[in-house]
Each structure stands twice: as structure tokens, then as C-alpha cells.
Amino acid sequence: MLVVMEHGATDAQVARVVAVIEEMGYQARPMPGAQRTSVGLVGNDGRIDGSSLEALDGVAEVIHVTKPYKQVSREWRQENTLVTIAPGVVFGGTEIPIIAGPCSVENEAQIVLAAQQVREAGGAALRGGAFKPRSSPYSFQGLGVKGLELLALARAETGLPIVTEALDEEGAHRVAEIADCIQIGARNMQNYALLRTIGKLGKPVLLKRGMAATITDLLMSAEYLLAEGNTQVILCERGIRSFDSATRNLFDLTAIPLVQKLSHLPIVGDPSHGTGLRDKVIPMGRAAIAAGADGLLVEMHPNPDRAMSDGGQSLFPEQLARLVREARAIAEAIGRSITPTPSAPAGTASATNG
Numbered sequence: 001m002l003v004v005m006e007h008g009a010t011d012a013q014v015a016r017v018v019a020v021i022e023e024m025g026y027q028a029r030p031m032p033g034a035q036r037t038s039v040g041l042v043g044n045d046g047r048i049d050g051s052s053l054e055a056l057d058g059v060a061e062v063i064h065v066t067k068p069y070k071q072v073s074r075e076w077r078q079e080n081t082l083v084t085i086a087p088g089v090v091f092g093g094t095e096i097p098i099i100a101g102p103c104s105v106e107n108e109a110q111i112v113l114a115a116q117q118v119r120e121a122g123g124a125a126l127r128g129g130a131f132k133p134r135s136s137p138y139s140f141q142g143l144g145v146k147g148l149e150l151l152a153l154a155r156a157e158t159g160l161p162i163v164t165e166a167l168d169e170e171g172a173h174r175v176a177e178i179a180d181c182i183q184i185g186a187r188n189m190q191n192y193a194l195l196r197t198i199g200k201l202g203k204p205v206l207l208k209r210g211m212a213a214t215i216t217d218l219l220m221s222a223e224y225l226l227a228e229g230n231t232q233v234i235l236c237e238r239g240i241r242s243f244d245s246a247t248r249n250l251f252d253l254t255a256i257p258l259v260q261k262l263s264h265l266p267i268v269g270d271p272s273h274g275t276g277l278r279d280k281v282i283p284m285g286r287a288a289i290a291a292g293a294d295g296l297l298v299e300m301h302p303n304p305d306r307a308m309s310d311g312g313q314s315l316f317p318e319q320l321a322r323l324v325r326e327a328r329a330i331a332e333a334i335g336r337s338i339t340p341t342p343s344a345p346a347g348t349a350s351a352t353n354g
């Protein structure tokens, strides 16, 4: 339930609404907006009679949020939520950040070189898994904490913020210490205990759509994060299972405008897992931008043929540069732009190389 205040309602009137909601035993979330303030009532179990709130001074109307996801919905918040993972790297506005890097962190030389190549290509953030969810227990599982340390080193060298996955509750705390944005993978989208833990960590989150999840499932999972008080959530379309094995997944581009209609949260496209095929990543990355994506998540490896995971869908560095160039042209055609690469820390090789 959302209590919309009149334009010009006083702070005291807002405070009174908050107090009444709390007296009723629910949480109140005041949300100042460009036009007017709203106060969200969290935890409505269907027993609330809105008329007592409607009668309070300064209240314009009480809106019943009809969707099963509440705080995630556009009914709850009309304006886009902007998610900032580092200064100048913002999702949900007119600028579109491109996150790129290898599937996995493999060693220091690989991740530092990859980060430099992401910089040179025009990316805004570095991805790389330290904890890897692999379909086989015998596949490379990632370097773990060592991988996180190497990501921090790559950030210190290049100035690129880091997006990396947390697989479980214990690892989430370690990831939160280093990452600028915590990725929740497709396989964990409905791991509700993990969602609750990560929702409490106060870090931006990138939540990937499960491979058999509906749009409603995705938004319900995001609701777990917002219910814990974290509104800094980026959604990610990464392809869903289909009957057709011609591609690894079916990259559901319609999800992008659909989610933007239903929710105020930003949504990015991952054409790498979405297709699983290197030569399809550039066309589908372009298509995601054209469909209105608020960012891209792309796998790029300095030497894809030697990659320890997902080499076959990883771009060569020069292909990433081409994708960014082409994405710029498409973004411009729809009144947006690609986020510039953050500046490199002074004194690093990245700074010297421009």
C-alpha cells in the first residue's frame, strides 16, 4: 500500500503518516519524489483498511499496489531507480554502462590484462567470477578469496569498478568486502536465504534471471532484496531455456521493455550467456541496446581459446571494442549514450596508456 501525500505536504504531516503506520505494526518507507512524497507501507498482509490513513492531514490518496511484487513495481515508484556502483557508473539513467571481462578470474596476469583491455575498449566496469557456479562439480570452481584479491588489484590498476558473483551466504560477506556490485547468478535467483542475506549487505546487486524463471519470478526475487531495505538492484536478462539447442539459451529481449514497464529498477542484457556463441554476442548486444537495456554484461577474455570457463562465448578484446563503438551509435539514435570509462588512478600503467 502506498500513501501519496499532497503536493506541499509538511514534514510533520509525513511524520504523522509514518507514526500511524508504525502504530499499526507495519514498516513505513517515506519516499520523497520530484512532485510529491509517498510513504510505502511494507508488509501489508491484506488486513489493512486504508481509510484511516486516507483521513490523515496532507494525504492525497491511498493506492493499493495490485502486483504481487510491491516495492519493485512501478505502482510503488514511478521514477526510474538509479543504481550507482561507482562514481559516474550509474544504471537506470540516460547513460548505459558496459560491464565486461572474463567469465572467471584465472590469475593475476589474466585479470589485470583483461581489465586494461576493458578500459581500452570503452567499458565502464569489470566483471569476473571468483566463486563460480558450474554445472559439473569437476569443472573449475574459481579461485575463491584469492580471486577477489586479484579483482581488487585489477581495480587499483585500472579504476574500473568490479561486479562479481556471490554463491552462498558465507561467501557473500567476503564478496561484499571487495565488490562494487554483487552478482547473484541465474542458478541462485530463487535462493531466498541468499537473497535475504545479500539484501542486508547494503551493496548494489546485479540479479540475473533464472534460466526457467518468468518475469514475475524475477521481480518477486528482486522484492526479497528490496524487502531487506536494499533498493540498489539491477536486473539482468541472460537468456532462458528453450526447446531449441541451436543457442545455449534463448535471449529474451522482450523482457527488457516489459520489465521497464512493470518496474522502476534498471535492467541490463547479457548476450554472452544469452546466446552462448561468440559470433552472436555482438549482434545481440546491439539488439539489447536497441531494445532499451540500461547496460550490458559481456564476457571478454584476453585469450578466449585458453579460457578456463565460457571461452566459446567470450569476445576477443578487439571485438569488445567494436561492440562498444556500435553500441554508441545505437544509443545515440535513441537519445542515450554509453557511459564513459572511469578515469584510471594516477601513476598506474593504465593512466599512462590513456
Ligand code: PEP
Pocket: 103, 129, 133, 184, 185, 186, 187, 208, 238, 273
Ligand atoms: C556468469 O555471469 O558467468 C554466470 C555464471 O552467469 P549465469 O548465472 O547467468 O549463468
Ligand code: MN
Pocket: 103, 104, 273, 299, 309, 310
Ligand atoms: Mn560465464
